[in-house]
Amino acid sequence: MNTETKKCALCAEMIPIEASTCPYCGAKYDVTIQGYCSQDHRVVTADERGLCPTCGGPLIDIRVESHHLEKPLAAPQPVTPSPTPPVEAAPTAQPVQSESTSKKSWRARLEGSLSLPLVVGLLNLNGLGLGYLYLRKWRRWFGILFVDFLLFLMAAGFNTSKNPPLWAGILGVWLLFQALNGWWRARKLYSFERSHLERHLPFAFYAAVVILVVECVGFFLFRQAGQKAFEAAKTAYEAGDCTTARTYLGDLDTIYRFTLIPELAQAENWSMECNILENASLIAEEGDYDEAIQEYARYLNKYPQSGLVPIAQEGASGAYQAWATKLREEGAYEEALLKYEALASSYPNTQAGTQVNTWIAETYMGWATKYKEEGEYATAIEKIDELLHDFPDTPSGVNGKDLASEIYAEWADQLLQAEDYGEAFRKYEVIVSEYPNTPAASKFDAVLNDLIETGTEALADGRHCQAVMIFEALYAGGYLPEAESSIDLADTLFNCGQEEFAAEKYDEAIAHFEALITNYPDSPLVGQAEAALVDARVAQMKVAGTGELPPPLESGWTTPGTSAVVISNDSPERLEFLFSGPDSKSFIMEPCETCINYMFSPIFCPEKGPSMTVSVVPGTYQVVVRAIDDSSITPWSGTWELADGRQYFNCFFIVTRLQ
The missing domain is CATH 2.60.40 (Immunoglobulin-like)
Structure with missing residues (x-):
């Protein structure tokens, strides 16, 4: 039994919806009841009892249409009062019943206004082709799913982040097409096809609405999650934390790629930037510094306005510094200096760039030490001179004077062992004049005294050439004490020249004979020296040809x-x-x-x-x-x-x- 009511068009009383006559005013209604019985017979009748004329079974899933026909010819007769109180004629619960009935009437009107094309269109609007599924159009439903899959592949392949408005438009057009096509397909159905499908229209309608609401709310929450991921990636990116940023950027590129938020393109650029920087960092950690520097340079050329430019510059300068340090450890000091110079010229404002002078000075220091250990003292002094000239204020520049004096001292000791006393004294003169406050300078007096003692012993022992070389060096440097400044070396010079002549050292012999003649003109040996000088010169020229x-x-x-x-x-x-x-x-x-x-x-x-x-x-x-x-x-x-x-x-x- 249907419990729905309707309001009488004349007296405004609430009466059953299937009533053909108002019991209060006598107004007439054209009532049509449509539905199905328990035996699935379709029934269209005006019988207020709502029974199937075929099997007599009650109707289910009915739809009642009621239309007012005419007004009554006479005023409605009031109901004859009964001896009982008039309360029975007008129950006190009438207002409550009217409110409940009104609510049911709103739902009934909504469901009564539904049509199959509308519901099918709503079902298709969710993008899954459920309208075709409701119409049992299987091939069309599978076709819709196939096109959906193709669109998904296209969106994934062409990257929706590059143009979100375009793909939003494509999606909107596709959904609208499905809705309109479903609406049109439902209108084209025959009446006998529609009659059975209309039995569940309210359920299908509510299902379509629920699905649309769930999809809209889900997409909204999906976009919000993508937006939050973008904000987190942005915060990490601006802080230069590419490791954290890439976690969120990876989610944006995979999970949230289809959120269609406009920031996806920017996120993709950030991801590419971080990829280059992290790749360069990994290459540098593997020791391929040249490739890492080129990777950083590629980033700087491609993204000159990026917020990560300082990080890229620091990475490149760090690669240069690590490369130069490795070369220094391998003893390739010249190549290390080239890397430091490239660092200083390309990235002067980086942390490494501000310290590069200190590292260059240390490189010169190490280079000079290497040559010192190899006995190449002249080259070692060249490197120390460059250090002291270009980087005097660095820690290595301050310590460079001590190293320079040590090099000169070792060099002088080597010359003393080779009996090149004059050159040895010249090295010590450099130490005393240019590096007076170094430990090596303080040892000079002891070296000088030892040398005077050695020369004196050589004179006494008849080691003429050694004595000559020692005292000539002492005379030339002004280091011979006054007590010994009158030592007569004429005899020693002559004998040394004779020894050298006999050993066919003609150049040395000539030099010593000439020294005797020049420095001791009053010596009785001058005549012999002149003759010996001629002999030495003749022998020298004959050897020359x-x-x-x-x-x-x-x-x-x-x-x-x-x-x-x-x-x-x-x-x-x-x-x-x-x-x-x-x-x-x-x-x-x-x-x-x-x-x-x-x-x-x-x-x-x-x-x-x-x-x-x-x-x-x-x-x-x-x-x-x-x-x-x-x-x-x-x-x-x-x-x-x-x-x-x-x-x-x-x-x-x-x-x-x-x-």
Whole structure:
């Protein structure tokens, strides 16, 4: 039995919805009852009892349509009062019944206004094609699901974050198409198809509404979660914490990719930035510093305005610093300096950039120490000089003076062992003058005293050359005490020169003979030194290579006990003659002013130039003649046998041969 009511159009009393006549005013209604019986017979009847005319069973799932037909011809007759109190005619619960009935009437009106196209459209509006499922259009429903899947793949492949409004529009158009197509498909159904589908319209309607509400609320919460993830990623990104940021950015790129929030594109850029930075950091940790620096540079070129630029700069400078440190540990100091210079020029404002001068100074310090240990003292001093000149205020620059003095001291000790006393003193002079407050400078007096003692012992023991070298160095540096400044080294110089001459050390012998002649002109050894000097020079020139000098021609007689040689200089050059033998001597002849160089040797001696007669003790002489002012002229040398009491003649001219 249907309990729904309706309000009478004339008397406004509430009467049963299936009533065809108002019991209060007699108003008439056209009532049609539609529904199904328990045997699933479709019934359309005006029987207020609501029974199936076929099987007599009660109707279920009924729909009642009631339309007012006409007004009553006479005023309604009041109900005859009964002896009982009039309360029975107007029950006191009437207002409550009216309110409940009104609520049921609202729901009935809502459900009564439903139509199959509307409900199908609402079911399709959720995007799952449920309207087609309700219509039992299986192929169309599967088609909708397939298109949904294709759209999902397209959205995932083309990345909705790059253009959220576009994909929101595509989704909206697709949902609207489904709704309109479902509405249109439902309208095209035949009446016998629609009649059975309309039995569950209210349920389908409520289901569609619930699904839409759940989808809308779920999508709203989904977007809110995506927005929160973005805010968390933004906070971590701005703090430079890419590790934390990437956790949220990864969620935005996967879980929340379809939230369609406009910030997804920005999040994708941040993710790419963090990927580059973390990749560069990992490469640097693996020791591939060159690749890491290039990766940081790629980031800086691609994102010059990014908020993570300082972090990238710090990472690149750190890679340079680590690379240079590794090279220093391997002893590749020059390459390490190149990395430090690149760091200083490219990233001067980074933390590493502010400390690079200290590291460069340490590199020079280590480089100098390496050369010192290898005994390459000159190169070590070069590196220390660069350190002290360019980075004097660094800790290494302050300590560099001590290291420099140590290098000079070791260098001087090595020179002392090699008996190069003069050069050793020069190293100590540098220590005393430039690094006076270093430990090495304080040791100089002890070294000096030891050297004086060694020189004195050498004099006493006849170690002439060692004594000469020591005291020459002491004299030159002004370090010889006054008590010993008058030491006569003439004999020592002569003997040292003789020892060196015998050992064929002609350059050293010449130097010592010349020192004796120059420094001790009053020494009785000067004459011997001059002769020995000639012998040494002749031997030196013969070793260097000379032309052949033929013996002179006998030209007459001279005083017995002597030999005489008449020499004519027929060349335009000054000539020096060196006679090394029993009476070693040297002399110089002036050039011939009118003589020339010959292309071919003349048949006879021209005898146009100055001449000189040289008297010597008879014997065998090694003779060398050289042009003093033209080193391109090859000296001549030869052996002359000069007999007692004989006179000889020789003239000298220059023959120029074409090369």
